[in-house]
Every structure is written in structure tokens, then in C-alpha cells.
Amino acid sequence: MKKYLFIVMFSCFFVNAPINAAIYKGQKVFTKVCIKCHDSGQSYVAKKTIYQWKKLMRKKGKPLKEIHLKDKKAKRAWKYFASSSYTKKTRHLKDFLVEYAKDSGNVPACN
Numbered sequence: 001m002k003k004y005l006f007i008v009m010f011s012c013f014f015v016n017a018p019i020n021a022a023i024y025k026g027q028k029v030f031t032k033v034c035i036k037c038h039d040s041g042q043s044y045v046a047k048k049t050i051y052q053w054k055k056l057m058r059k060k061g062k063p064l065k066e067i068h069l070k071d072k073k074a075k076r077a078w079k080y081f082a083s084s085s086y087t088k089k090t091r092h093l094k095d096f097l098v099e100y101a102k103d104s105g106n107v108p109a110c111n
């Protein structure tokens with residue numbers, strides 16, 4: 001039992017710590033921006049496959065940006081999607097989305 005706990009703790013550490021700076025940065029964008037409108041975080045990410053996310057995040061996230069700019073319900077996000085802070089971080093955001101996509105086999109641990 002103790003040993004099991006150790007393994008769990010260790011794997012949490014392993015998953016979380018060096019995780020990959022890009023994924024961490026992407027997660028920060030996601031929790032700061034996307035969660036406002038899309039239901040809670042990771043479960044939303046897991047609705048799409050790696051392929052689907054990659055497609056949405058092509059060309060610095062252009063397809064994703066266009067979906068939002070076309071939809072009046074996303075009006076609150078227009079400024080964000082049109083800004084350079086979106087384009088600058090799409091690479092990280094994509095890494096995060098792909099990392100936790102439906103078919104990635106990854107489940108965010110311990111947070």
C-alpha cells in the first residue's frame with residue numbers, strides 16, 4: 001500500500017514537474033481564456049481528437065480564430081482572438097490541446 005502511494009506520488013511529480021514548458025504555458029492560456037466560455041477545462045479538451053485540434057490550430061490558430069470571429073456569441077473573445085497575444089501563444093495552446101486530446105491517452109494528474 002505504501003509502495004503504491006509512493007508510485008502515485010512519484011508519477012504526479014513526474015507528470016507535473018518538468019511537464020514541458022509549452023504545455024504548461026498552453027494550459028495557462030486555456031484556463032485564463034477558454035474556460036470562461038467552454039465548460040471546465042480538461043473535459044472540453046478531451047472532446048476532440050489530436051487530429052481535430054491540430055486542424056483547428058493550423059496556421060497559428062487561424063481556423064479557431066475564425067470560428068470565434070464569426071460567432072456573435074463569442075463576441076467577448078473577439079478582442080482576444082484578434083490580438084497578437086493570441087497568435088503568439090497558439091503554439092503553446094496547441095501543444096496543450098493535443099497533449100490532452102481524446103485519443104492522446106493522457107489524463108491530467110494531481111490538479
Ligand code: HEC
Nearest residue numbers: 030033034035036037038056067068071073074075076077
Ligand atoms: C467569449 C466566449 C468564448 C471564449 C473566450 C472562447 N470561446 Fe470557443 N467558442 C465560443 C462560441 C460562442 C463558439 C461557437 C458556438 C459553439 O460551437 O459552441 C465557440 C466555438 C469553439 C470551438 C468550435 C466548436 C466546437 O466545439 O467544435 C472550439 C474548438 C473552441 N471554441 C475552442 C476555444 C478555445 C481553445 C478557446 C481559448 C483560446 C476558446 N474557445 C475561447 C465562445 C468562446
